[in-house]
Amino acid sequence: MSSAPTADKGFNPKQVFADKLRTIAPLLTLVALVVFFSSTTTTFATMDNAVNIIRQMSITGIIAVGLTFVILTAEIDLSVAAVANAVGITVAYFTLQPDYVNIANIPLNGWIAIVLTLLSALAFGLITAFGMTKIGIPSFIMTLAIMQIANGVSALLVRGQIAYIYPDFITTLGSKTAFQIPLGVDEAGKALFIPVGWTIIVCLLFFIVGHFVLTYTRFGRYVYMVGGNREAAEFSGVNVKLIIGSVMVISALCSGIAGMLGVAYFGSAQQNQFDTYLLDAIAAVVVGGTSLFGGKGGIGNTIIGLLVLGVVNNGLDHIQMDSFQKILIRGLILLAALVINVYVEKFRERV
Amino acid sequence: MIQPLADATQDTINGEQSPLIELTDVSKSFGGVVALEHVDFSVRPGEIHGLVGENGAGKSTLMKIIAGVHASYEGEMRVEGKPVQFRSARDAIAAGIGMVHQELSVVPDLTVAENVFLGVQPVKAGGIIDWSGMKSQARGLIASLGLDLDPNTRVGSLPVGVQQLIELSRVLFSGARTIILDEPTSALSPPEVARLFVALRKLRAEGKGLIFISHFLDDVLEISDRVTVFRNSRRVATEPRASLDKDKIIGHMIGRGSAEMHMGETATLNARRDEPALLTARDIADGRSLNGVSVELKRGEITGMYGFMGSGLVEFARALFGRHGFTRGDITLEGKPAHFRSTAAARKAGLAFVPENRGMMLFRTEPVYKNVSIAMLDRIHKLLLKPQEERAVAKHHIKDLQIRPPLTDIPLGSLSGGNQQKVALAKWLTNMPKILILSEPTRGMDVGAKEDVIRIIKTLRDKGVSILVLSTEPETILTLADKIYVLKRGVVVSEMNAGTVTKSDLLAAA
Numbered sequence: 011m012s013s014a015p016t017a018d019k020g021f022n023p024k025q026v027f028a029d030k031l032r033t034i035a036p037l038l039t040l041v042a043l044v045v046f047f048s049s050t051t052t053t054f055a056t057m058d059n060a061v062n063i064i065r066q067m068s069i070t071g072i073i074a075v076g077l078t079f080v081i082l083t084a085e086i087d088l089s090v091a092a093v094a095n096a097v098g099i100t101v102a103y104f105t106l107q108p109d110y111v112n113i114a115n116i117p118l119n120g121w122i123a124i125v126l127t128l129l130s131a132l133a134f135g136l137i138t139a140f141g142m143t144k145i146g147i148p149s150f151i152m153t154l155a156i157m158q159i160a161n162g163v164s165a166l167l168v169r170g171q172i173a174y175i176y177p178d179f180i181t182t183l184g185s186k187t188a189f190q191i192p193l194g195v196d197e198a199g200k201a202l203f204i205p206v207g208w209t210i211i212v213c214l215l216f217f218i219v220g221h222f223v224l225t226y227t228r229f230g231r232y233v234y235m236v237g238g239n240r241e242a243a244e245f246s247g248v249n250v251k252l253i254i255g256s257v258m259v260i261s262a263l264c265s266g267i268a269g270m271l272g273v274a275y276f277g278s279a280q281q282n283q284f285d286t287y288l289l290d291a292i293a294a295v296v297v298g299g300t301s302l303f304g305g306k307g308g309i310g311n312t313i314i315g316l317l318v319l320g321v322v323n324n325g326l327d328h329i330q331m332d333s334f335q336k337i338l339i340r341g342l343i344l345l346a347a348l349v350i351n352v353y354v355e356k357f358r359e360r361v
Numbered sequence: 362m363i364q365p366l367a368d369a370t371q372d373t374i375n376g377e378q379s380p381l382i383e384l385t386d387v388s389k390s391f392g393g394v395v396a397l398e399h400v401d402f403s404v405r406p407g408e409i410h411g412l413v414g415e416n417g418a419g420k421s422t423l424m425k426i427i428a429g430v431h432a433s434y435e436g437e438m439r440v441e442g443k444p445v446q447f448r449s450a451r452d453a454i455a456a457g458i459g460m461v462h463q464e465l466s467v468v469p470d471l472t473v474a475e476n477v478f479l480g481v482q483p484v485k486a487g488g489i490i491d492w493s494g495m496k497s498q499a500r501g502l503i504a505s506l507g508l509d510l511d512p513n514t515r516v517g518s519l520p521v522g523v524q525q526l527i528e529l530s531r532v533l534f535s536g537a538r539t540i541i542l543d544e545p546t547s548a549l550s551p552p553e554v555a556r557l558f559v560a561l562r563k564l565r566a567e568g569k570g571l572i573f574i575s576h577f578l579d580d581v582l583e584i585s586d587r588v589t590v591f592r593n594s595r596r597v598a599t600e601p602r603a604s605l606d607k608d609k610i611i612g613h614m615i616g617r618g619s620a621e622m623h624m625g626e627t628a629t630l631n632a633r634r635d636e637p638a639l640l641t642a643r644d645i646a647d648g649r650s651l652n653g654v655s656v657e658l659k660r661g662e663i664t665g666m667y668g669f670m671g672s673g674l675v676e677f678a679r680a681l682f683g684r685h686g687f688t689r690g691d692i693t694l695e696g697k698p699a700h701f702r703s704t705a706a707a708r709k710a711g712l713a714f715v716p717e718n719r720g721m722m723l724f725r726t727e728p729v730y731k732n733v734s735i736a737m738l739d740r741i742h743k744l745l746l747k748p749q750e751e752r753a754v755a756k757h758h759i760k761d762l763q764i765r766p767p768l769t770d771i772p773l774g775s776l777s778g779g780n781q782q783k784v785a786l787a788k789w790l791t792n793m794p795k796i797l798i799l800s801e802p803t804r805g806m807d808v809g810a811k812e813d814v815i816r817i818i819k820t821l822r823d824k825g826v827s828i829l830v831l832s833t834e835p836e837t838i839l840t841l842a843d844k845i846y847v848l849k850r851g852v853v854v855s856e857m858n859a860g861t862v863t864k865s866d867l868l869a870a871a
Contacts, residue, residue: 227744227746228739228746231735231738232738235727238727239721239724239725241721242722242724245682245684245716245722247705247707247709248704248735249704249705251703305726306726
């Protein structure tokens, strides 16, 4: 008796499709890239290379999990790579280095070193959270400052030197093999294996926990709501500042752990070694379809984005081409993926 | 292109001045909805013409036609005797019509001189801005409005009343001979109103024509030479100031004595006087919009708060809910201090708030059930979400509030406005609040949805919830309230507890 005439339209299939398009579009991009590289090269489509791609992306993946939380609230964290670098260097700083490494460091027991290093990551996150929620500095500027500070910490700790030794646990997680996939035997009768590194396992663990928190917990729901309509979240009695602060801390912790595993993965801890990870992590999240305007997307999207990025980075190495062109082509592919993302956003708003 | 201020158009034909603006038999409708019906209206040189009427009576449509915003309408408009047909606001400005909007369009970070000449800076050869010329001209223009100001002052640092005069000087500078002022006194303190009136009288003496739109009838009566009243898209009266008083104007506005009495015209109040207060706000002030507001909210009672736009209703509702800081006064809830630092704290204490704009409250792209459950998540979940339980709760409220369509999983944005408002209410009913604050709960709704919402609010009252309804629509207040506060310029000017209250009582008080 009382509803307006326009209200009685039911389920709108077009709208549902538009929502799914956010995931479908990057998935199609991924399939297209895989088909392209598989058909143009013989070395790309191998089991060995598939594991390789995943291994190459696993450190970025850990960073991207934290960044997904941040971007879902419509904020940004530009300090992820710098924090990863500083934290990676910190864990080496607390570990006894060989004589020829000329760093005035503080060697500690491995586990104490790890705990202290995690606290340093936490500190970066808390400072960012404080600056944003208590002082009111926009995330773009706040994390830009933290990026510079973290780079400064890195520079002061190593002073141009390179450290090589980390706590055993970190070395294992960052560089050792967890298990091997048997691939049968070759002609000579020797067994063939593909090694799967611990970094992949850790990254998968982060995916699972991240997805679980975002999808099945109250905190996760608040993250989506704050990103979807911050004012509405506030008027619904959600503590918006607490949520924003929390995602910045989560991002710093993810970056920190990625940094620790990263230095072990690289085999050395030095300045500027994570520089490409900032753009890769942001690109992975956004290319995967998580909206930069917040509220839409998730870990599933980030995984697709990471794979798109991994396939592009890796696939271009299998093509015979000028290596200087690759950088440009990589940029163009990312731009195309972002254009698709924005069009999906607009299409979704129209229906 | 500078128009000297004294350039009054004083055409006299047979001893009578031809009007600056003259509209004859003007009608306008928007897609079948009539906004103006056969309206005649005129402004003479050297006249201040007051324009009053309730929201939606047709005042702003008329002004938009005069200012060239609405290009298509029926009827004829003449400016200084010549028939015109404006195609855009630019045409109207070129014809000497200027408008000062309620929301000022000064740029706070620029100086007085820059604001006066915004977009039309005088330039010297080579396109270089003539700063010294600009400053001296600006000083002269402002001085002619009775202001002695350094043109280098940053506008944002000046009081609102002065900012308004700067905007007025900009309109004058553009060569306006007819000036429309939309609610110019709503944000001003009494001395600022006095200063504005001095400036307006000066302009009148120079032969300008002024249209003074206002809800503040005292201000209209003080400054106007003639007053026109609108009601339901029609001009119901145009009379000289001398033959009018406040009661007569209100009578014209609401059509007293006619057969048009319907829902919300009167109310019989029934405040629960012996009951102790649940929430008490004392002397809340923020130094800008609120100047000492005191109210008492009681269990099982709907408290209405009426005021015009800009009276402080919006700010007061937010101050209670921990969203608007205040510098003076205190709030107590059940005897304990309740100065909430965040909306989360207010929610935990048992307050609920539905703001006037649904967009501020709801998540358009999220399904209905998530919109309903957001305020109750911490009650039904410790750590993990239980979507099935959320859907069950949502389903219950969808049925209870007759939300259409009765589906939990469609995006909220696909519901009609009235149904969205019900979802906004349902959100707070999942977790029965002690105090429910509703800002404009029925604005922009069709009649059916309105009745539903009113019924829901009254049911909640009967269940013992203390409800505060804030509205600029007298009908909403009169339909719902057991007790009424009238807010004016950030102060409670009237408190009504018992007896019969009519719409004209409210309009007269505000």
